[in-house]
Amino acid sequence: MATIKVTRPKLSLLEKLYFPSIVKGMFVTFKHAVRSLRGKSIGGDSLNTSGLGVTMQYPEQKWDDHLPEYYRGVPTLVTDEQDRERCVSCQLCEFICPPKAIAIIPGEIDSDDPWAKVEKRPKEFDIDMTRCIYCGMCEEVCPEQAIFLRKDYAMTGLTRADMVNDKKRLYEIGGVRTGLVNKWNDIK
Amino acid sequence: MSDPTTTQLPKDLAAENGMVNVQIDGHWIQVPRGTRMIEACKIAEKEIPHYCYHSKLSSPGNCRMCLVQMGMPPRPAPGAEPEYNDDGYQEIGWMPRPVISCANTVAENMGIRTSGELVEKCREGVMEFLLINHPLDCPICDQAGECSLQEFSVGYGKGQSRFKEDKIKKPKNVKIGPRIRLDDERCIMCSRCIRFMDEVADEPVLGFSERGTHTTVGIFPGKELDNNYGLNTVDLCPVGALTSNDFRFQMRTWFLKETDSIDTHCGTGANITIWTRGNKIFRITPRQNDEVNSCWMPDSHRLNYICPTDEDRLTACLIKADGVHEETCWESALEAASEALKQFDASEIAIIASGSQTNEELFMMLTLATELGSEHLSIVARDQASDNMLISSDGNANSTGAKLIFQNSAPSSQLANILEGVRNGSIKAVIAASENLLEAAGFSNEDLEALELLISINSQANATAQASDIVFPGAAPAEKRGSMVNITGRLQRLNAACIPPGDARSDWEIIRDLILSISGEVAQEAPQSIDALSKILASSIPEFEGKHLTAISDLGDIVAETGHSIPLLKREAERKANGEIVG
Ligand code: SF4
Ligand code: SF4
Ligand code: SF4
Ligand code: SF4
Ligand code: FES
Numbered sequence: 001m002a003t004i005k006v007t008r009p010k011l012s013l014l015e016k017l018y019f020p021s022i023v024k025g026m027f028v029t030f031k032h033a034v035r036s037l038r039g040k041s042i043g044g045d046s047l048n049t050s051g052l053g054v055t056m057q058y059p060e061q062k063w064d065d066h067l068p069e070y071y072r073g074v075p076t077l078v079t080d081e082q083d084r085e086r087c088v089s090c091q092l093c094e095f096i097c098p099p100k101a102i103a104i105i106p107g108e109i110d111s112d113d114p115w116a117k118v119e120k121r122p123k124e125f126d127i128d129m130t131r132c133i134y135c136g137m138c139e140e141v142c143p144e145q146a147i148f149l150r151k152d153y154a155m156t157g158l159t160r161a162d163m164v165n166d167k168k169r170l171y172e173i174g175g176v177r178t179g180l181v182n183k184w185n186d187i188k
Numbered sequence: 189m190s191d192p193t194t195t196q197l198p199k200d201l202a203a204e205n206g207m208v209n210v211q212i213d214g215h216w217i218q219v220p221r222g223t224r225m226i227e228a229c230k231i232a233e234k235e236i237p238h239y240c241y242h243s244k245l246s247s248p249g250n251c252r253m254c255l256v257q258m259g260m261p262p263r264p265a266p267g268a269e270p271e272y273n274d275d276g277y278q279e280i281g282w283m284p285r286p287v288i289s290c291a292n293t294v295a296e297n298m299g300i301r302t303s304g305e306l307v308e309k310c311r312e313g314v315m316e317f318l319l320i321n322h323p324l325d326c327p328i329c330d331q332a333g334e335c336s337l338q339e340f341s342v343g344y345g346k347g348q349s350r351f352k353e354d355k356i357k358k359p360k361n362v363k364i365g366p367r368i369r370l371d372d373e374r375c376i377m378c379s380r381c382i383r384f385m386d387e388v389a390d391e392p393v394l395g396f397s398e399r400g401t402h403t404t405v406g407i408f409p410g411k412e413l414d415n416n417y418g419l420n421t422v423d424l425c426p427v428g429a430l431t432s433n434d435f436r437f438q439m440r441t442w443f444l445k446e447t448d449s450i451d452t453h454c455g456t457g458a459n460i461t462i463w464t465r466g467n468k469i470f471r472i473t474p475r476q477n478d479e480v481n482s483c484w485m486p487d488s489h490r491l492n493y494i495c496p497t498d499e500d501r502l503t504a505c506l507i508k509a510d511g512v513h514e515e516t517c518w519e520s521a522l523e524a525a526s527e528a529l530k531q532f533d534a535s536e537i538a539i540i541a542s543g544s545q546t547n548e549e550l551f552m553m554l555t556l557a558t559e560l561g562s563e564h565l566s567i568v569a570r571d572q573a574s575d576n577m578l579i580s581s582d583g584n585a586n587s588t589g590a591k592l593i594f595q596n597s598a599p600s601s602q603l604a605n606i607l608e609g610v611r612n613g614s615i616k617a618v619i620a621a622s623e624n625l626l627e628a629a630g631f632s633n634e635d636l637e638a639l640e641l642l643i644s645i646n647s648q649a650n651a652t653a654q655a656s657d658i659v660f661p662g663a664a665p666a667e668k669r670g671s672m673v674n675i676t677g678r679l680q681r682l683n684a685a686c687i688p689p690g691d692a693r694s695d696w697e698i699i700r701d702l703i704l705s706i707s708g709e710v711a712q713e714a715p716q717s718i719d720a721l722s723k724i725l726a727s728s729i730p731e732f733e734g735k736h737l738t739a740i741s742d743l744g745d746i747v748a749e750t751g752h753s754i755p756l757l758k759r760e761a762e763r764k765a766n767g768e769i770v771g
Contacts, residue, residue: 090327091440106437119361120328120437143327183324187354 072136073153075127076174084115086146089122093138093147101131118184125167129155145180197276199296211299224770225289225300226254234302237340239426240378241290243770244483245387251378255286255310259299286310315345321356321401323373331428333441356401365413367433375405375429381421389417419487423473434491435471444470447685452544452665453489455582457674462666462685469495469666477743481578482760494664496689500649502661503690525658526705528641532617534561538606542622543567543584546670550593551725552699559703566602568629577756580675588673592731610635617641621695622662624650645695661692668694669718677748681740
């Protein structure tokens with residue numbers, strides 16, 4: 001077996017002392033410190049800096065505008081252009097939800113309602129956010145394009161009950177979603 | 189085997205037993221002569237998708253879903269002898285066109301192919317036709333999850349639609365009766381509902397109108413589908429065209445747990461399936477038992493159930509103090525009851541059991557009577573008019589069981605004496621189990637007030653519970669495990685679909701604890717479970733020998749001769765004998 005002899009690099013006296021390297025390092029640090037004080041930190045913009053350095057002062061500053069379209073935040077219910085609640089309480093999301101976060105009580109739409117032909121809508125719709133794992137299965141399974149994971153992620157509450165989003169709140173967060181398939185159109 | 193004169197051919201061997209040989213997907217089996225092809229395939233464990241065929245109804249053969257390929261031996265040329273292969277069968281000549289398997293019967297040496305290109309293409313075609321005008325309603329359709337159209341579409345359909353035109357509109361959400369909703373767009377024109385109302389319910393109020401793709405099932409003008417057997421059409425409908433108002437939009441079927449039990453509204457003891465989610469009953473459907481209820485049950489029985497979540501359920505023991513009921517725990521209620529009973533002479537105590545209690549519960553009632561030394565033990569008779577279908581003239585579910593257990597051919601005969609005793613003051617204390625005394629028992633409010641002690645087991649807050657000094661909360665039929673004997677002497681099993689609400693318990697447990705409390709015996713010696721009790725029962729009553737709960741077969745076992753029969757089954761047997769139905 002061939003043996004390779006490695007010789008140690010010969011260091012000059014200056015190199016043998018630690019001091020110059022430390023000064024070099026400090027210089028880099030101070031350069032960034034000065035930039036930071038001038039509000040010019042590298043990457044500061046994209047990280048939504050608070051102005052001082054790259055530190056984001058959460059929750060005053062947030063990164064929300066950077067969230068991609070496919071971000072999986074809080075699951076919510078949506079209405080459409082015609083102001084129709086899209087969910088028909090088919091309970092498929094309740095069935096698919098891995099941690100059983102969804103609880104639906106289905107109900108019938110009154111015959112004098114303008115959308116009476118849809119026949120069915122949820123009477124109650126609760127999503128327990130202490131259970132939800134933000135997996136997005138509910139959105140994927142929904143045959144009516146009624147449930148979407150929105151960009152909200154900061155669900156907080158002081159009690160367990162606070163952490164359950166009821167139907168009213170789900171529609172509040174969900175808002176209006178346009179451009180979805182309009183299955184319940186005039187022909188239907 | 190090629191010489192038919194020396195060896196018997198399979199056809200002759202089969203014919204000796206009234207059978208024929210049929211080749212199904214390459215395997216030869218023997219089936220009785222006259223069997224429908226679809227039933228022969230069922231025997232061979234080959235599933236044939238079908239919509240209109242139902243063994244208890246006539247076979248119009250109108251859905252075409254059950255198409256199979258069929259073949260018969262070619263007819264020999266004049267003068268030629270049929271040729272047999274080494275196995276003794278003739279070669280099968282396959283027909284180029286399919287046949288429906290539901291309305292054709294098998295023949296000797298017939299071949300059936302339930303798969304293959306021809307059959308698969310036919311099924312795809314039939315599915316495509318059925319679906320062209322079908323609405324995209326599955327998310328709001330109660331049938332979803334148990335819909336044959338969904339299932340066969342996945343199993344045998346094309347997977348996509350080529351239909352670009354506008355679908356035909358038909359009436360939706362039509363109230364055709366007090367309990368049933370019709371959606372014509374979902375109907376696939378199988379005519380099962382029409383045939384059921386005509387042939388079984390004997391009240392033909394449904395029919396088709398229009399033609400072709402416009403064909404619409406509907407109710408005759410001026411009529412309503414309010415027959416007491418109407419909801420069976422909802423079970424029969426293979427799609428979501430007929431739905432039950434009671435179950436409408438209550439719960440998706442895939443969440444429901446099925447528990448096999450029996451109906452306790454009359455002596456017939458129709459076999460049922462209880463569908464629950466959590467501790468709530470969502471619906472009750474009939475379960476096929478050809479010796480009891482065929483495939484049907486009356487609406488009045490299926491809709492009338494007691495659920496643990498009902499508001500009027502009793503959930504705690506109650507003791508009356510100064511005319512007001514106060515909730516208490518089991519220990520103090522049982523102790524209060526046994527103390528109170530000890531104040532009376534055995535002859536002053538009467539025990540009123542219920543003909544709708546299970547065998548095990550009745551056995552405990554009898555044990556209680558023995559323990560107290562009381563001679564006054566009776567059930568409450570409930571004679572009613574039979575509807576000449578399934579509802580029997582005995583309103584009690586378990587009169588036959590009471591007869592066997594009390595060893596008394598008239599287990600309700602004592603009731604009149606008890607009532608008389610209450611009125612003349614010789615009976616001062618009554619223990620009533622699962623009976624509202626103000627109803628069938630014939631007690632009046634004054635009678636109850638005249639009693640010095642009334643102890644009752646009730647599942648619901650009724651007038652008897654109101655009048656009782658001590659109330660034990662009991663279990664409803666859907667919460668009980670046990671057995672009953674129906675009017676034809678069939679021993680059948682109830683299974684618990686729910687657990688009783690709150691502190692409520694099964695009657696047998698309550699009576700057991702009451703007996704222990706009176707006798708002061710150690711609890712370990714009493715039966716600890718319903719199954720242990722049923723074993724004691726099976727060894728005490730000769731008719732139940734060996735028939736403890738787990739030994740009863742799923743469709744019940746005959747344990748007594750009663751001479752009773754069920755009118756609907758008689759008619760079904762006649763129609764079967766006439767060849768109208770498969771049965
Ligand atoms: S995101 Fe996942 S866990 Fe959360 S509600 Fe939807 S299915 Fe359930
Ligand atoms: S899957 Fe969609 S339509 Fe169905 S219950 Fe959930 S949100 Fe509503
Ligand atoms: S009948 Fe079946 S296929 Fe048609 S909408 Fe209902 S569930 Fe869907
Ligand atoms: S309503 Fe149902 S049972 Fe009646 S014909 Fe239509 S699909 Fe068949
Ligand atoms: S089941 Fe045979 S034609 Fe309908």
